[in-house]
Amino acid sequence: MNLPPLSKRFVLHFGEMGSRWGINRTVGQIYALLYVSAQALNAEEIAESLSFSRSNVSMGLKELQSWNLVKLIHQANDRRDYFSAPEDVWSIFRTLAVERRKREIDPTLSMLRDALLEQPSVDEDIHAQARMKQMYEFIELITTWLDDVQSMDSGTLVSLMQMGATVQKLVAMKTRIKQALTSPGTRSKATPNAASTGDTPAKTI
Amino acid sequence: MNLPPLSKRFVLHFGEMGSRWGINRTVGQIYALLYVSAQALNAEEIAESLSFSRSNVSMGLKELQSWNLVKLIHQANDRRDYFSAPEDVWSIFRTLAVERRKREIDPTLSMLRDALLEQPSVDEDIHAQARMKQMYEFIELITTWLDDVQSMDSGTLVSLMQMGATVQKLVAMKTRIKQALTSPGTRSKATPNAASTGDTPAKTI
DNA sequence: CTGATGTTTCAGAAAATACTGAAATAACAG
DNA sequence: CTGTTATTTCAGTATTTTCTGAAACATCAG
Numbered sequence: 001m002n003l004p005p006l007s008k009r010f011v012l013h014f015g016e017m018g019s020r021w022g023i024n025r026t027v028g029q030i031y032a033l034l035y036v037s038a039q040a041l042n043a044e045e046i047a048e049s050l051s052f053s054r055s056n057v058s059m060g061l062k063e064l065q066s067w068n069l070v071k072l073i074h075q076a077n078d079r080r081d082y083f084s085a086p087e088d089v090w091s092i093f094r095t096l097a098v099e100r101r102k103r104e105i106d107p108t109l110s111m112l113r114d115a116l117l118e119q120p121s122v123d124e125d126i127h128a129q130a131r132m133k134q135m136y137e138f139i140e141l142i143t144t145w146l147d148d149v150q151s152m153d154s155g156t157l158v159s160l161m162q163m164g165a166t167v168q169k170l171v172a173m174k175t176r177i178k179q180a181l182t183s184p185g186t187r188s189k190a191t192p193n194a195a196s197t198g199d200t201p202a203k204t205i
Numbered sequence: 206m207n208l209p210p211l212s213k214r215f216v217l218h219f220g221e222m223g224s225r226w227g228i229n230r231t232v233g234q235i236y237a238l239l240y241v242s243a244q245a246l247n248a249e250e251i252a253e254s255l256s257f258s259r260s261n262v263s264m265g266l267k268e269l270q271s272w273n274l275v276k277l278i279h280q281a282n283d284r285r286d287y288f289s290a291p292e293d294v295w296s297i298f299r300t301l302a303v304e305r306r307k308r309e310i311d312p313t314l315s316m317l318r319d320a321l322l323e324q325p326s327v328d329e330d331i332h333a334q335a336r337m338k339q340m341y342e343f344i345e346l347i348t349t350w351l352d353d354v355q356s357m358d359s360g361t362l363v364s365l366m367q368m369g370a371t372v373q374k375l376v377a378m379k380t381r382i383k384q385a386l387t388s389p390g391t392r393s394k395a396t397p398n399a400a401s402t403g404d405t406p407a408k409t410i
Numbered sequence: 411c412t413g414a415t416g417t418t419t420c421a422g423a424a425a426a427t428a429c430t431g432a433a434a435t436a437a438c439a440g
Numbered sequence: 441c442t443g444t445t446a447t448t449t450c451a452g453t454a455t456t457t458t459c460t461g462a463a464a465c466a467t468c469a470g
Binding site for chain 3: 248264
Binding site for chain 1: 209212224240298309313327330333350353363373
């Protein structure tokens with residue numbers, strides 16, 4: 001592996017972490033290399049840089065393509081395939097979110113949906129089904145929210161995240177204003193749930 | 206595996222999905238079983254229900270304990286260990302978030318931090334370091350936000366999520382109000398970034 | 411202490427996954 | 441069509457991970 005020190009460290013780390021992230025060493029290293037590279041690379045160059053066999057790189061790239069994590073680029077007067085990772089970390093993150101959801105969440109969601117349509121026969125299954133319902137509703141809430149958030153542009157998202165827990169206060173403020181407007185004469189007393197918006201009652205799951 | 210149909214389906218699904226989630230079949234099935242069970246179970250019962258060897262169950266439980274995903278319970282007049290999964294899906298999710306972060310994010314963050322302190326020697330590494338900086342700042346933003354959000358109670362979180370993209374409008378509204386208050390005479394014209402809060406300038410990464 | 415019961419460790423078998431080199435396939439230039 | 445270059449597939453090998461049974465360890469009652 002003939003990479004300069006920083007690049008090398010980065011690439012090796014991604015290879016190591018691969019197992020925790022559910023990808024293999026090859027795929028992790030290839031992606032890391034493409035991520036830090038200034039230019040797009042072809043399979044030969046990748047194999048050379050990482051000391052992997054050409055075929056292993058081919059499979060790794062295929063895997064990355066199936067995740068939509070790399071762009072395939074063609075240079076003029078060169079019929080080799082060149083690959084690169086998107087510049088924008090946000091777009092990488094979005095892709096990752098979409099793909100992971102497709103593979104790791106959706107199958108579970110549909111399994112749960114099916115199970116919830118069944119009529120449980122024994123007591124054990126009655127309880128099990130109730131537990132599945134809790135899980136289903138939770139995942140549904142999260143994914144719906146994710147869909148919502150995915151539709152925002154990165155700048156907006158950054159601002160919202162930087163606000164962090166502060167949004168909460170804002171929501172509470174809106175509630176107070178709304179109350180003040182609907183019942184002008186009365187002073188707002190204790191607010192039971194500060195985050196309740198009024199139009200979307202906080203149904204605690 | 207002598208489980209009633211629904212429970213069985215759920216348990217088998219978690220076993221299958223295990224590989225995608227980075228856990229093994231045994232651990233997945235054990236957790237699923239504990240999750241749907243009405244009562245806490247001991248290792249013997251788990252091994253029996255899932256047809257795993259007693260030692261395999263022992264290791265699986267140890268793994269789940271290291272993830273803080275199961276509670277260890279002792280019954281009166283019984284010195285066997287009983288295990289159960291927390292009732293509340295939100296608390297499960299929080300635990301999962303904390304633990305995954307510890308294992309999957311923090312090591313990368315610290316590797317990046319180290320790499321950013323180095324002085325790159327070659328051109329390639331200058332570019333690589335710039336890319337690492339982008340990644341570092343992105344991850345830092347996400348994790349800081351996560352910390353913030355983790356501190357809210359579940360009810361608040363549900364409300365916020367149900368609002369979804371609506372929060373955005375609220376933030377925009379706050380901006381307009383603020384502008385109106387600080388410069389009373391002027392009408393607000395085109396707002397470049399609707400989500401900008403004023404007090405936390407939207408620094409697009 | 412002794413025996414009964416419960417839990418963990420660990421070496422090796424079994425299974426799954428990753429990786430390679432060789433062969434097949436594809437795409438193109440002349 | 442033929443030769444050259446790029447890419448993929450695939451069967452077999454190597455490596456890693458999972459899983460088991462046996463043994464070691466722990467805890468407690470009598």
